[in-house]
Amino acid sequence: MPESTTTDLTLHSLLQRDDVRGLVFDLDGTIVDSAADIINGMRLTFQQAGLGTLPQDYFPDNLHGTSEGIMRDILADMGWQAPTDFSPLKAQYVQNYSTLGHGTTQLYAGAQDVLNACRDASLAMGICTNKVHASALAATHKVGIHGLFDFISGSDSWAQPKPSPIPLLETIRMLGLEPEQCLYFGDTSIDAECARNAGVRFVLHASGYGDPALEDAPRYFAFSQWSELLGASTGSVNDIQAQ
Incomplete structure (x- = not known):
């Protein structure tokens, strides 16, 4: 398991739930602006x-x-x-x-702190992206987060890309967990559909790239700024919603 970076930050209660043991993230529009x-x-x-x-x-x-x-x-x-x-x-x-060379790609503000805190909390962490695997590896190295993840999956890692549930289910399997033990973070209807098809709770990064079909897509939780995932929840955007 990758080494953690000790922080004094408190995770949002969503990420401290007993039934959440693993987190899987989309990359573009979710963790990085590329x-x-x-x-x-x-x-x-x-x-x-x-x-x-x-x-x-x-x-x-x-x-x-x-x-x-x-x-x-x-x-x-x-x-x-x-x-x-x-x-x-x-x-x-x-x-x-x-x-x-991912010259203008950068982490969304606050993402580093949240990812570090999740690692310190011993949550299993993976990436499931529609980037090709080599590009996903290069991008995570570029922004300095590669070592935080237990497994990184690209669109060419499996027989089908998202919204097929295969990439997400296989990524979760590689983490040694079950779908009901995980959350999937994404920013588009493709991510939401993938999560729904896989039986995984979907967490929406509402400030990502989005798409028109996202409006009616179910989500378990939504946030606009990564800093909202630290500390107690306040405001309607942070309300946990039943899928």
Whole structure:
């Protein structure tokens, strides 16, 4: 198990429940803000493929899918012709994204303190993301949180990506726990659907990337700022909601 970093912070009561032994987190839009790096990687890839140039202020509706899913939605949004074979485009994007080195990716404010406190509380911790595994490892190393997690799962770690329950269930299995012992933190309807399909309580980071379908998605708990997960809960946004 990774070493903890001792803190004097008190976790929110949600994270001290007797029936919560493990926490699994989405990455992009949940723990880290990586939107600029993702979009810049897509922009460079489309330019190299001769498909077109994304406007500098462009922000896609989909930042929660796999790289292929995001690219397909951007192509449709821009009215550009999608290639018959996406494999070269995906490979080029992964290479471009890696070359960018996660230069603008950063932790959401307060996330480090909460993650440290969760580790100090001996909670098992994993990541289940639709990033490819190598990119997930690189991003967590870049922002200095890699050593806090017992297991990191990417979209290419299993036969299917989220919203299939397989990635989340397998990540929980690798933590040595059962779905009912865990919480899953995410920011989009894909995360909410994955959690529901896996029978895992969903915790929404309401200040993440989101998407229209998220509005009606069930959640067990919601927070807007990571600092809300420390200390006693106050305010309606922190109310625990039955799924």
